[in-house]
Structures are given as C-alpha cells and as structure tokens.
Amino acid sequence: MARLSSIGRWFEERAGLGAAVTPVLDHPVPRRTASWWYTFGSATVALFVLQIVTGICLAFVYVPSADKAFESLLYLNYEASFGWYLRAMHFWGSNAMVAVMTLHMIQVFLWGAHKYPRELTWIVGVFLFLCTLGMAFTGQLMRWDQDAYWGLGIGASIASRTPFIGQSVVHLMLGGPIIAGRTLSRIFTAHVFLIPGILIALVGLHLWLVLRLGVNEWPMPGRLVDRTTYRQRYDEDVHRDGVPFFPDVVRKDMVSMGLAVLIVLVCAAIFGPFGPHGVPDPTIIDTAPKPDFYFLALFALFALLPPWTETVLLLVGPPLAIVGLLVVPFVAGTGEKSWTRRPVAVLGVLLIVLTVTTLAGLGVAVPWSPVMDAWSGLPTPVEYVRGRTALELQGALVVQNKQCRNCHALGGHGGRRGPALDDVATRQTRDQLIRQVIQGGGNMPAYGKNLSPAEVNALVAFLETLRPANARAAKPVVDPRPPEAR
Amino acid sequence: MCACDGPVSPASRSRRGFLFKLGLALNVVGAALVGIPVIGFILAPIRRHGGQSWIQVGPIANFPEGETRLAVYRNPVSVDWDGPTASIACWVRRVQRDRFQVFAVNCTHLGCPVRWFAQSRLFMCPCHGGAYYEDGSRASGPPPRGLFEYEYEIREGKLWVRGGQLPTLAGPV
Numbered sequence: 001m002a003r004l005s006s007i008g009r010w011f012e013e014r015a016g017l018g019a020a021v022t023p024v025l026d027h028p029v030p031r032r033t034a035s036w037w038y039t040f041g042s043a044t045v046a047l048f049v050l051q052i053v054t055g056i057c058l059a060f061v062y063v064p065s066a067d068k069a070f071e072s073l074l075y076l077n078y079e080a081s082f083g084w085y086l087r088a089m090h091f092w093g094s095n096a097m098v099a100v101m102t103l104h105m106i107q108v109f110l111w112g113a114h115k116y117p118r119e120l121t122w123i124v125g126v127f128l129f130l131c132t133l134g135m136a137f138t139g140q141l142m143r144w145d146q147d148a149y150w151g152l153g154i155g156a157s158i159a160s161r162t163p164f165i166g167q168s169v170v171h172l173m174l175g176g177p178i179i180a181g182r183t184l185s186r187i188f189t190a191h192v193f194l195i196p197g198i199l200i201a202l203v204g205l206h207l208w209l210v211l212r213l214g215v216n217e218w219p220m221p222g223r224l225v226d227r228t229t230y231r232q233r234y235d236e237d238v239h240r241d242g243v244p245f246f247p248d249v250v251r252k253d254m255v256s257m258g259l260a261v262l263i264v265l266v267c268a269a270i271f272g273p274f275g276p277h278g279v280p281d282p283t284i285i286d287t288a289p290k291p292d293f294y295f296l297a298l299f300a301l302f303a304l305l306p307p308w309t310e311t312v313l314l315l316v317g318p319p320l321a322i323v324g325l326l327v328v329p330f331v332a333g334t335g336e337k338s339w340t341r342r343p344v345a346v347l348g349v350l351l352i353v354l355t356v357t358t359l360a361g362l363g364v365a366v367p368w369s370p371v372m373d374a375w376s377g378l379p380t381p382v383e384y385v386r387g388r389t390a391l392e393l394q395g396a397l398v399v400q401n402k403q404c405r406n407c408h409a410l411g412g413h414g415g416r417r418g419p420a421l422d423d424v425a426t427r428q429t430r431d432q433l434i435r436q437v438i439q440g441g442g443n444m445p446a447y448g449k450n451l452s453p454a455e456v457n458a459l460v461a462f463l464e465t466l467r468p469a470n471a472r473a474a475k476p477v478v479d480p481r482p483p484e485a486r
Numbered sequence: 487m488c489a490c491d492g493p494v495s496p497a498s499r500s501r502r503g504f505l506f507k508l509g510l511a512l513n514v515v516g517a518a519l520v521g522i523p524v525i526g527f528i529l530a531p532i533r534r535h536g537g538q539s540w541i542q543v544g545p546i547a548n549f550p551e552g553e554t555r556l557a558v559y560r561n562p563v564s565v566d567w568d569g570p571t572a573s574i575a576c577w578v579r580r581v582q583r584d585r586f587q588v589f590a591v592n593c594t595h596l597g598c599p600v601r602w603f604a605q606s607r608l609f610m611c612p613c614h615g616g617a618y619y620e621d622g623s624r625a626s627g628p629p630p631r632g633l634f635e636y637e638y639e640i641r642e643g644k645l646w647v648r649g650g651q652l653p654t655l656a657g658p659v
Binding site for chain 2: 150166175179282303310443445
C-alpha cells in the first residue's frame with residue numbers, strides 16, 4: 001500500500017493530474033441539480049465511450065472495401081468470437097445515443113439551460129447532435145448492404161438537387177461518378193476518422209463549458225435571467241447552498257450512465273446485431289430500401305410533401321432547421337427559465353416531437369408504397385365474386401391481372417396508396433369510374449393505353465358492384481338527363 | 487554567452503525579427519505545399535464529365551419486341567475492389583425492331599430501384615410510390631420527371647448504352 005501511494009506521488013509530482021482534476025470534482029453546483037433529469041448528458045457520454053470501444057473492436061475485423069465489407073460483417077456475425085455481440089452493442093448503442101442525446105437536448109431546452117451565459121454550450125451541443133446524426137448515417141452505410149446502397153442513392157439524389165453544383169456535390173459525396181468501391185472508402189474515413197475527431201473535440205469543449213459556466217440551476221418560475229446580474233447571483237447561490245459535484249451529483253449520473261450502457265447490452269444480447277440485409281448488388285432490384293429509425297421521419301416526409309415543394313424544402317428545410325436551433329439562445333437568451341412559464345417553448349417541443357414521431361410511424365407503415373406482390377399473393381376474396389355476372393367476373397379478373405391491388409386494398413388486403421375498393425361504388429358513378437381508370441388522376445396512373453375498351457367495360461362493371469348491401473350507389477351530382485326524362 | 491539576458495542590440499533585434507518572419511514564411515509555404523495536394527486529392531472526384539463510355543448490354547435477340555426486360559452491364563469506371571457494386575442494372579424496352587428505350591432503374595424522385603409490372607405496363611417504385619408508364623414518362627407519385635433514359639446504339643446486332651454515372655436530376659445518364 002505504501003509502495004502504491006509512493007508510486008502515486010511520483011506520478012503526481014510529474015503529471016500533476018490530481019491537482020488539475022480535484023477542483024473539477026470539488027466544484028460546487030446548485031443543490032437541486034442533483035436530479036435525475038440532469039443525467040441524460042452523462043448517459044450520452046457513457047454511450048459515446050461504448051461506441052468508441054465497440055467501434056475500435058469492429059475495425060479490427062471490418063474490411064472497408066466494397067468487395068469484402070459484406071463478407072467481413074458476416075464473419076463478424078458468425079465466426080469472430082463475440083463479433084456478433086460487438087456489432088449488436090454498436091448498433092443498439094448508436095440507437096440509444098441518438099435517443100438519449102435527443103432527450104438531453106429537450107431537457108436542457110425546457111429547463112432553460114440555453115439561456116445566458118450558456119449560449120455557446122447549446123451551440124456546441126447542436127453541432128454534437130449533427131455530428132452524431134452524421135455518425136448514424138455513415139454507420140448505416142457501412143453496413144454495406146442493399147439498404148446502404150440505395151440509401152446512398154437517396155442521399156445522392158437529394159444532393160443532386162442543389163442548384164448549379166448538384167452534380168459536383170454528388171461526385172464529391174460518392175468519391176466518383178457512381179456508388180462503388182471509392183464510395184465506401186469515403187464513408188469509412190468519415191465514420192472512423194473525420195466525424196469522431198470532431199466529436200471528441202466538441203465533447204471536450206462542451207464539458208469545459210459546463211465546468212466553466214456551472215451546471216444550470218433548477219429553474220424557478222419568476223426568477224428571470226438578466227445579463228447584468230445572473231452570474232453574480234449564480235455564484236452566490238452556489239456558494240451559499242451548493243453541493244460538491246463529487247460525490248453529491250455524480251451518484252445519480254453514475255447510475256444513469258451504468259443503466260444506459262446496461263440497457264444497450266441487454267438489447268444487444270436479446271435482439272442481436274442488425275443486418276447486413278442482402279448483398280449490395282444493384283442488379284437485385286427486388287428490394288424496398290428503408291433507413292434506420294432516426295431517418296424514418298425524413299423518409300416519410302419525402303413521400304408526403306407535395307412534389308413542387310420538395311426541392312425547395314429539401315434544400316432549404318434542413319439548413320433552416322439548423323439555423324433555427326443555433327439562434328434559439330439569441331432569440332430567447334434571457335428572461336423566464338421555468339417551462340411552466342414558457343408556453344411557446346413547451347408547445348414548440350410538443351409540436352416537433354409529435355410531428356417527428358407521427359412521420360416516423362408513417363415511415364414504418366409506408367402507406368404510400370405499392371404492395372409489390374399483392375397481385376400474385378392475394379386472391380380476390382370469394383364474397384366479392386359470388387353471384388356476379390360473367391361481365392363482372394371478367395372485371396374481377398382485370399383487377400387481379402392488372403395488379404390493381406398493389407395500390408388498392410380489397411377485403412382488407414392490398415396497398416394503401418389509393419383508396420380501398422370495397423365501397424368504391426358508393427363514391428363514384430359509372431362515368432367517374434371510367435374516367436378515373438382511363439385518365440388517372442390524383443396518385444393514379446392513367447390506364448387508357450394499357451386496357452382495351454372491353455377490359456375497361458368489364459372492370460367498371462365489377463367496380464360498380466362493390467358497395468355494402470345497405471349502401472346506395474353514387475349518383476351524379478348533376479343529372480345529365482333532360483328534366484322531363486327524370 | 488547567451489543573448490537572452492542583457493540589453494538586446496539592434497542587430498540582434500533585427501535578426502530575431504527576421505527569424506520570426508522566416509519561420510512564419512516557411513510554415514506558410516509548407517502549409518500551402520501540403521494543402522494544395524490535399525485539397526486537390528479530396529476534390530478530385532469532381533469532374534465535369536463522369537467518364538461515361540459505351541458498354542455492351544447484350545445481343546438484341548435477348549430483347550423480344552414489345553417487351554421490357556432487365557439487363558445488366560459492367561460499370562465502365564470501376565476499380566478492382568468494387569465487388570458486386572460494379573454491376574449496374576437497366577430496363578431495356580424494345581419498342582420495335584431497332585427502336586429501343588433503355589431506362590436507368592433509379593427512380594427520378596430519390597433514386598430507389600423501380601420495378602416493371604408487365605401486366606399493368608407500369609414501372610413502380612417501392613420507396614415513395616412513384617409510377618411510370620412503359621415509355622418511361624411519369625405516371626403518378628412524387629417523381630419530378632420521367633425515368634432517366636440512356637443513349638443507345640446497335641452495333642453488329644448488339645445493344646450498347648452510354649453509362650458510367652449515377653443518374654440524378656443534376657446529371658441524367
């Protein structure tokens with residue numbers, strides 16, 4: 001023991017780390033900040049460390065080459081000792097890091113921590129958030145499967161909409177004119193060197209700012225932030241009624257860090273690694289690419305935006321959102337901190353959370369996507385053909401053969417791109433049905449060239465029978481017959 | 487004797503000033519000499535022409551008249567380590583004898599692979615529900631235009647297309 005402490009003294013005399021760290025551990029923080037609400041940040045750091053450790057391990061085996069990356073992931077999954085578990089931890093850790101970081105961001109905003117004098121801490125945090133999303137995107141691409149290949153295609157298609165320099169941006173992003181070997185090398189460099197380097201530097205700056213400016217005090221309604229008095233009052237409060245950071249505050253932080261990591265480990269053990277899904281062979285086109293959960297909302301937005309707004313919103317929207325986050329502390333840098341007196345802030349957060357989760361939910365359900373195999377997989381239900389005339393049965397065949405159910409559900413099965421056909425006769429008259437089939441409209445292609453008049457006739461005859469027994473058929477708004485003939 | 491203590495002579499002051507400027511200049515020159523190749527290296531993929539060239543897709547006998555079939559060619563700008571990504575698919579529609587249409591599989595909306603449905607004579611995209619007619623024109627959904635179409639040539643009974651870059655709105659094939 002004596003020897004150990006003498007080694008410690010020898011080290012301390014030269015390195016002086018203890019002298020540097022002690023004031024950090026002892027620095028007083030407001031008593032009420034020893035709260036569970038204040039632990040999301042440290043949990044995010046713990047998850048980041050987990051990502052670094054597991055990431056370095058994966059890099060021992062992963063081959064960042066387009067021809068071998070997929071095989072090296074399979075090797076990790078099935079052959080390397082603990083390879084599957086490290087991949088699983090890295091995947092679930094990335095999900096958890098994005099999720100917990102988002103919670104941290106919402107918490108500090110609602111608690112008014114972005115206000116004077118912590119504006120810079122918030123700004124650095126915004127960049128940390130963006131870098132983490134960058135890690136999430138590049139990480140998902142390093143899975144180098146079909147989703148990664150087409151995900152890159154989606155990224156390039158968005159980038160190509162940049163005015164004037166669209167093509168240059170695409171080529172810079174892909175490392176060449178097309179998604180191939182050079183692309184993966186770029187993604188790998190970004191994911192393993194560039195972005196982590198920036199992240200580590202920014203995490204350091206973020207923590208330094210937290211230490212220098214002090215942990216945000218628990219907001220009290222009516223206690224306003226004023227640039228001239230805030231710091232003096234904070235110092236007084238902390239010295240009068242503060243507690244040392246170590247061990248008073250650290251206890252809960254440590255619990256939350258440990259819990260965050262353990263939850264990831266349990267998820268990893270139960271659910272295992274994610275993917276890779278399908279060889280990244282672009283000639284296999286029977287694939288429906290989908291992003292990981294953090295980009296599902298964006299994915300859904302692309303389907304739902306009116307096409308004419310798309311380019312503008314794609315290019316202006318994200319920069320605008322980022323600028324919006326960055327100017328928050330300048331627009332609302334003083335005044336009330338308590339969320340109980342900041343209705344706009346609370347409603348804003350609710351609106352954003354609801355929008356993003358609703359869009360993400362739609363991104364899971366993809367109601368706009370045709371069900372590509374509905375025509376071959378789903379027979380027309382018997383009750384829809386029972387007792388029909390020969391012509392109507394011909395129409396039922398047209399529905400089946402022309403893959404109408406890729407987009408229209410019948411009997412609860414089929415696509416949701418277009419309206420369900422079960423009661424179409426209550427909504428459209430014969431003339432309207434013919435017009436819709438031949439000319440298309442809304443989201444429907446025109447089938448005039450693809451159906452013979454006889455097929456259209458049969459199809460519409462069948463569609464006219466599709467209404468519940470007790471429902472009336474649709475009537476023309478204006479009766480075309482002369483009044484005396486009605 | 488060390489020149490650092492005692493009064494600094496004008497000669498020594500001018501020498502120190504010179505050394506400081508020299509050091510600064512050397513480092514600026516060094517940074518520039520490193521920076522030029524670094525920036526040039528990183529920006530190298532940006533070229534006006536992506537290096538497209540003519541590639542054979544197969545004998546025209548592979549493509550029956552009136553049908554649309556998937557064809558595969560090898561990307562002409564490939565490197566040895568491209569692996570499966572060196573193969574590129576395209577939809578070949580033989581309209582009539584020597585009249586063809588060759589479409590990129592990439593949806594013009596966001597680049598997902600469109601599939602051909604021979605019965606309804608439509609191309610459909612699984613991502614956001616874009617649909618195209620058999621001649622490649624936009625039928626419905628979010629795509630801003632019709633399918634990207636390759637230039638093609640028939641040489642000695644073989645179909646050739648001009649390819650080599652990811653078709654996007656900024657750079658259609």
